[in-house]
Amino acid sequence: MSPALPRSSHGPGSRYAARAAFSRTRPNRQARHINLTPLAHRLTERDQWLAWMLHEHRVLTTQQIARLAFPSLRTAQRRLRTLHEYALLDSFRPLVQSGSSPEHYTLGPAGAALLAAQAGCELSEMGWRPSHTGRIAYSPTLGHDLGTNELLTLLAAKAGTTDACLPLWLSERSCARRWGDLVHPDAYAQWCDDGWREVPFFLEYDTGSEQLARVEAKLASYAAFTTATGTRPALLIQTRTASREVALRRRLAEPARSLNLRVATASADFTTDTPWGPWWLPLNTPSRRLPLAELASHWPDLSPAYKAQAGESDSLLSLPVPPLPPTGPARRP
Template sequence: MPLPRTTSLLAIYPHITSRDRLLLQLLDDHQILTTSQIHRMLFTARRTCQLRLNELAALGLIERFRFSRDGGGSHPWHWTLGHNGRRFQAATHERPEPTPRASNQSVQRLSANPHLAHLVLTNEFFVRLTEHARRHDKARLDRWWSEQATTKQYRTITADGHGLWTTGDTTVGFFLETDTGSEPLGRLVAKLDRYAKLARRGGPRYPVLFWLDNEQREEHLHRVLHGQHTTVAAATAVHTSEPAGTVWLPRGSTGRIPLGALPSDHGQPMADNPNYEDGVFVL
């Protein structure tokens, strides 16, 4: 039976495992994950994942929703923090405890967000990297920042995400631009100016990864990039590709390379950067 929404968190603690804590933190950081994404990151057996998610939902730690498909059937379950999950995360990070009404509104707004599919797709990029790292001992996703976390850190750029990816002894930083085909290519390319400004002020000179809807759009984007004069490295791949693989086509190149081979400059140390104040870049 589901626990009352007013249940003391202390009564829930004995039911929360270390893997559950990791899931709650992922949902706190990235808002939404599908059953498949959670399975590939945290579980071995899909059935075990499904059962555990249902148990966490009964505890009020997570909630789920899904939509019907136009041609019949349903989209996958989408999971987010439930009220008790939001309470738990608030206690963990010393934030004010949310009210049941606030928690309910957060779930409703997320489910009705017109950019929900874009958010799920952006998270899928990092899920695939995490999944790859689970299978390869020398690979590791050291950082996965959401759009909100990246914007808070760097202010003037609007990346969909930021990560640090390690293969062997090499760590590559990157900014991600997830494309669903709805934005003019010129607008995508224009974003490079902000990344260039960040680098000029001593910030990181990370490649900008355009993760594109299809091969045709990728070809068209490279035509636009060809006419741009920028110091920012850019590379492209399509949604069907595995981000950790040899799938990235750098601007001005004809051959694809793996993510770990892209150029990456971590920039001036933050503590020594005059544009870095109170935990953020001030440009």
């Protein structure tokens, strides 16, 4: 079945057509047979952090990884090629309608074996399979996943170079593990900037492939989450196009008001490069768009959804992955 993708002319995933995965040549290795001992003196803390990030967020492009963890794109490319040779990472390039796509990185067999060893679990508990990269490359949600990760990597990179802060970023899978009986957001994060109070938010990255009625139906789940947990994170909806944002706002305004939800929208037409900027427009208050951090002032009753739960420290698999590597913004090649 062909993937249902939007017809946007720009933005992450906008040019994806029927996909083919082309992994670089590398000796055929199975994760269970990999000897990790030779890598002990070759892998840095940043390398190991990157493996955990790809386990958490499934796929990141070269540019996304570079903005998070490297001083330049060229430096990132050199190190990523080395990590690919080590089989820590796997990679592919999707087929696009014109031009060429960037390298897309996923967790490789050595990476999966390394994380299993660090977590003290069997490889099967990692959820990794030899077909891992191919399944991601051909997934109909690839454009959606990349769009979600694009927005969050931009926020994380901003936090790494300024006084802004992104202390937490949970993937769709982590959200499902914690709150799947109530809500299914594409991500959950907490953001603060310029001395503003922290803005906890669920993210819905809207590609335009869902009918408006289905998006509207999700609001009841978020209202139930607020009631059940006693917390109130904002719900941010980013659309691919401004026209889709207008349609969503028209459809969601009344349900959001009646459910007493804190909802703001933006479109990739505005937020592609600066999602922290004044692009977020709260529902039912159409006066002006606000910077992301200023939503804390607009909605002073916001409160974080995430709290450490008893027993999480028993396994690395259940702990959030820091959005930035342990060495901070100044990183060695």
